[in-house]
Amino acid sequence: MIKSKVSRLSIVFLSILFLSGCWDIKDINNRSLPLVLGISKENGQEYKLTLQIPIPKSDNQISRTVTEKGKTVTNALGHIQTNSENAIDYSQVQLIVIQKNLAKNQQEFRDLIKFLMGSEDIPSRALVAITDDNVENVLSNINNKLGVNASAIYDYFNKGTAWAPELFSTPIWEVYRSQFLSTKDIAVPAVRAGKDTVLVFEGSTILRQGQFIETIGPKDSQMINVFNNKDVKGYTENLGFASIMVTNSSIQSKIKMNNNKPYVTSDLRLKIHILERKQGITNKKIYEKIERLTERRFYNLLKKTQHSQSDIFGFGQQFQHVISYHDLKDWRYKYYPDLKVDFKVHANLE
Amino acid sequence: MTHRIQVGMLFIIMHLSFSYLIYPDLIYRLTKTSHWEVILCQGLMQLILLWIYYKGLNYFPDKNVIEIYLKIGKWAAIIFLTPYVINLIAIVGFNLRLHAEVINDVFLPRTPYWSILILLFFISVYTAIKGLDTILRSSVIIFFIVIPLIFFNIFSSFTNFDLHSVSPVWDSPLKFLFNIKYFYLMGFSSFLILGFISSGANSNFCQIFAVFVSVVLFSLSAVYIPLFIFGQETVTTLAYPFLEAINSVDISWFIFNRQTMVFGISLVGLVILANAVLLWMSGHIMQKTYKWKTMEAAYWIILLSVIAFVVALVVPHQSLVEKFFLWSTGAQTYFMIIIPSFIFLYGSLSKGGLVGYDKK
Numbered sequence: 001m002i003k004s005k006v007s008r009l010s011i012v013f014l015s016i017l018f019l020s021g022c023w024d025i026k027d028i029n030n031r032s033l034p035l036v037l038g039i040s041k042e043n044g045q046e047y048k049l050t051l052q053i054p055i056p057k058s059d060n061q062i063s064r065t066v067t068e069k070g071k072t073v074t075n076a077l078g079h080i081q082t083n084s085e086n087a088i089d090y091s092q093v094q095l096i097v098i099q100k101n102l103a104k105n106q107q108e109f110r111d112l113i114k115f116l117m118g119s120e121d122i123p124s125r126a127l128v129a130i131t132d133d134n135v136e137n138v139l140s141n142i143n144n145k146l147g148v149n150a151s152a153i154y155d156y157f158n159k160g161t162a163w164a165p166e167l168f169s170t171p172i173w174e175v176y177r178s179q180f181l182s183t184k185d186i187a188v189p190a191v192r193a194g195k196d197t198v199l200v201f202e203g204s205t206i207l208r209q210g211q212f213i214e215t216i217g218p219k220d221s222q223m224i225n226v227f228n229n230k231d232v233k234g235y236t237e238n239l240g241f242a243s244i245m246v247t248n249s250s251i252q253s254k255i256k257m258n259n260n261k262p263y264v265t266s267d268l269r270l271k272i273h274i275l276e277r278k279q280g281i282t283n284k285k286i287y288e289k290i291e292r293l294t295e296r297r298f299y300n301l302l303k304k305t306q307h308s309q310s311d312i313f314g315f316g317q318q319f320q321h322v323i324s325y326h327d328l329k330d331w332r333y334k335y336y337p338d339l340k341v342d343f344k345v346h347a348n349l350e
Numbered sequence: 351m352t353h354r355i356q357v358g359m360l361f362i363i364m365h366l367s368f369s370y371l372i373y374p375d376l377i378y379r380l381t382k383t384s385h386w387e388v389i390l391c392q393g394l395m396q397l398i399l400l401w402i403y404y405k406g407l408n409y410f411p412d413k414n415v416i417e418i419y420l421k422i423g424k425w426a427a428i429i430f431l432t433p434y435v436i437n438l439i440a441i442v443g444f445n446l447r448l449h450a451e452v453i454n455d456v457f458l459p460r461t462p463y464w465s466i467l468i469l470l471f472f473i474s475v476y477t478a479i480k481g482l483d484t485i486l487r488s489s490v491i492i493f494f495i496v497i498p499l500i501f502f503n504i505f506s507s508f509t510n511f512d513l514h515s516v517s518p519v520w521d522s523p524l525k526f527l528f529n530i531k532y533f534y535l536m537g538f539s540s541f542l543i544l545g546f547i548s549s550g551a552n553s554n555f556c557q558i559f560a561v562f563v564s565v566v567l568f569s570l571s572a573v574y575i576p577l578f579i580f581g582q583e584t585v586t587t588l589a590y591p592f593l594e595a596i597n598s599v600d601i602s603w604f605i606f607n608r609q610t611m612v613f614g615i616s617l618v619g620l621v622i623l624a625n626a627v628l629l630w631m632s633g634h635i636m637q638k639t640y641k642w643k644t645m646e647a648a649y650w651i652i653l654l655s656v657i658a659f660v661v662a663l664v665v666p667h668q669s670l671v672e673k674f675f676l677w678s679t680g681a682q683t684y685f686m687i688i689i690p691s692f693i694f695l696y697g698s699l700s701k702g703g704l705v706g707y708d709k710k
Contacts, residue, residue: 181583
């Protein structure tokens with residue numbers, strides 16, 4: 001009896017020792033939680049890291065930016081840790097803004113993404129954006145705007161469906177994945193610091209296996225969203241004589257091989273809502289116009305991307321069953337430039 | 351009946367604890383296209399072994415593996431079971447170290463791994479000492495905590511699925527069968543436990559089969575979730591593909607925003623119970639085989655677990671841990687082949703001899 005009492009007591013004491021769960025733990029008020037991480041390169045040599053850290057203590061939710069330089073990203077992160085007043089906890093980083101001059105060097109960019117993916121501190125769900133601007137400007141821009149919340153940059157990308165259909169977001173893991181995929185390339189949103197708003201959406205940057213290819217406008221990015229079956233509800237289009245809003249879209253594709261050349265038939269069904277129209281314009285004319293406009297936009301983009309050999313629509317993914325695994329590795333260079341797409345749009349009133 | 355259900359739950363838990371960390375990685379390295387072939391092939395071969403084991407045990411009703419070996423002679427038990435105990439200890443040590451490192455990664459980045467190791471060991475050993483009934487009862491609790499979490503992880507990962515990442519083609523030449531990694535892969539099972547629980551062997555083979563099918567389904571999900579999210583080329587570059595797959599899920603409106611936490615917690619539950627069972631088995635074997643008066647099963651368990659702890663502690667780095675773990679599962683494959691076939695042969699021979707004797 002005594003023995004069991006002693007053992008029970010000792011278990012209780014042991015659990016006090018072990019279950020406290022505090023090992024070098026820092027309370028949340030002793031931590032700085034950066035929301036946005038900006039990465040750029042100075043003079044093509046040193047990495048420059050900028051953090052946007054909200055200061056939760058004050059009522060009007062201001063934030064500050066911290067900048068450090070270093071030979072590598074880890075190096076710069078280490079400098080920030082050393083010089084900051086609090087422990088910096090990267091687990092809440094929501095957005096990573098990368099300056100374009102860094103993205104232009106393929107190997108460096110790949111290494112950077114690999115580092116961000118492998119880092120235990122930075123979550124792989126954080127979104128990536130590319131900017132032409134000075135990263136510091138983009139991040140500190142938030143402080144000059146009146147009544148803007150400290151989490152504004154994150155909120156910008158998370159407005160929810162149908163609020164800003166042109167905008168899209170790309171997490172780190174998708175960028176990382178695209179470096180290894182041979183049948184699909186990726187678009188990363190391109191932003192710059194705005195004059196009146198914190199950020200301005202400029203379209204998207206196409207990356208082919210971590211290599212910067214080109215920047216396309218918001219309307220073209222919209223085509224990519226359509227092909228990736230993302231919700232484009234709420235998208236508005238001005239046709240000159242009328243304005244419409246897309247309320248629903250669905251795309252269906254069929255694939256086949258013709259003489260060892262890939263062939264795709266895609267049907268896009270758009271449900272539209274007519275917002276305004278000039279007098280005497282019939283529904284039919286509006287349908288025709290929107291159909292022609294969308295098709296032309298698609299073919300232009302297809303031609304452009306076929307020229308740069310970057311399969312931004314992910315057509316190659318659909319050929320997984322038709323072309324063997326080893327042949328697909330050359331999809332971009334061997335098959336994609338010869339790809340024929342028969343793209344038809346069918347617009348209809350809701 | 352309830353006992354059988356508990357055994358079934360324990361069986362599932364033990365297999366799950368093996369199937370999340372190294373298992374997907376092995377499969378990705380074995381084949382590039384049709385992963386399901388490997389999994390089903392492995393399942394089928396394990397099932398055949400399991401059937402032989404079951405048949406063999408049925409020759410000796412109400413006897414467990416140790417008693418069968420002792421029936422042949424003490425020398426047989428020592429020769430066959432002592433290496434198996436060593437193997438079990440190695441598995442316990444490396445498995446716990448592996449999980450400690452992952453838990454470190456997931457939610458305790460600043461804690462040294464040995465402190466997590468102590469915690470895991472302490473609970474496993476305590477459960478093992480308490481005996482089989484405690485293990486079975488706790489398996490029910492762990493089952494009902496972990497299985498919903500795992501289902502939650504599976505369903506939440508659907509949001510990131512890209513169905514085109516996987517090609518379901520039939521890749522006819524079974525090249526992987528001759529790869530040494532396939533041999534390691536076979537060891538990712540612990541059906542031998544059934545022979546050490548007397549009621550485990552008594553259950554109907556249909557029930558065992560049903561449980562086994564669910565285990566194979568879980569293995570399929572563990573392999574295919576990362577594959578659907580990342581695709582084959584990316585998955586081979588990741589250290590823990592399943593962990594990264596869960597990490598990529600972002601459900602910002604949901605209260606459990608970090609799915610990795612959920613996964614980490616379920617891993618803790620699984621690994622503690624699985625290792626408690628392995629420790630209990632090895633303690634049990636040693637006590638029955640050697641029959642030293644002063645050594646009760648509990649002392650054996652403590653002694654063996656201390657050895658396992660030291661083994662786990664001294665391995666210098668993670669890649670070595672993985673290598674050693676694979677070696678120990680390879681050794682387990684060996685025992686998974688030897689023990690069932692030996693029992694089957696012995697059973698059929700002795701029974702056949704007995705019948706022949708009666709006829710005369």
